[in-house]
Amino acid sequence: MNLYHCLIELRPEARALVFAQACSHWMEYLQAQGLITGWQLLRRKFGLGSGVHTDFLLEVELPNLATLDTAFSVLAKADDEATRRYDQMHGMIAQADVGLYRPYPDATQRERIALI
Numbered sequence: 001m002n003l004y005h006c007l008i009e010l011r012p013e014a015r016a017l018v019f020a021q022a023c024s025h026w027m028e029y030l031q032a033q034g035l036i037t038g039w040q041l042l043r044r045k046f047g048l049g050s051g052v053h054t055d056f057l058l059e060v061e062l063p064n065l066a067t068l069d070t071a072f073s074v075l076a077k078a079d080d081e082a083t084r085r086y087d088q089m090h091g092m093i094a095q096a097d098v099g100l101y102r103p104y105p106d107a108t109q110r111e112r113i114a115l116i
Contacts, residue, residue, distance in 0.1 A: 001037070001061055003101045004068065008056040014092035016043070016055075022089040023058065029085050030060075035071040037061045052097070068100070 010019055020041055027039040038061035044053060062068050075082065 001063060001103065002065060002068065004060040004062060005099045005101060006056075006058040006060070007052065007054040007097045007099075008058060008093055009054045009095045010056070010092050011094040014094075019056075019089065019092045022085070022092065026085045026089045027058075027060070029082060030071065033074065035067070035074060037063055037067075054095070054097070 010016065023041050027036070027041075030036045031039065040059050042057040042059070044055050044057075062071070075086075078086065
């Protein structure tokens with residue numbers, strides 16, 4: 001499993017609950033298409049966080065990197081429904097930073113594999 005993390009700050013005019021609903025609609029669409037295996041949206045509690053800790057954290061579960069590549073390819077050719085759901089969510093975001101994580105140590109120990 002791989003976790004795609006999105007650290008999200010909303011636009012000043014965006015409403016948190018409206019964003020959460022739009023995010024849910026988008027993620028449920030991706031999951032129904034088989035592009036992701038799971039997701040969760042988290043919000044910083046009591047405004048507690050330093051530096052890079054944004055108001056929202058979106059975690060998206062992917063079984064492998066091939067699935068992530070497939071998701072990007074499929075989404076590049078999005079239909080009207082996908083575009084509408086994405087635009088509703090994305091239009092409320094002021095800033096998003098992303099990262100890709102995996103369980104560690106993992107069974108394949110990729111650090112041992114090198115070209116040199």
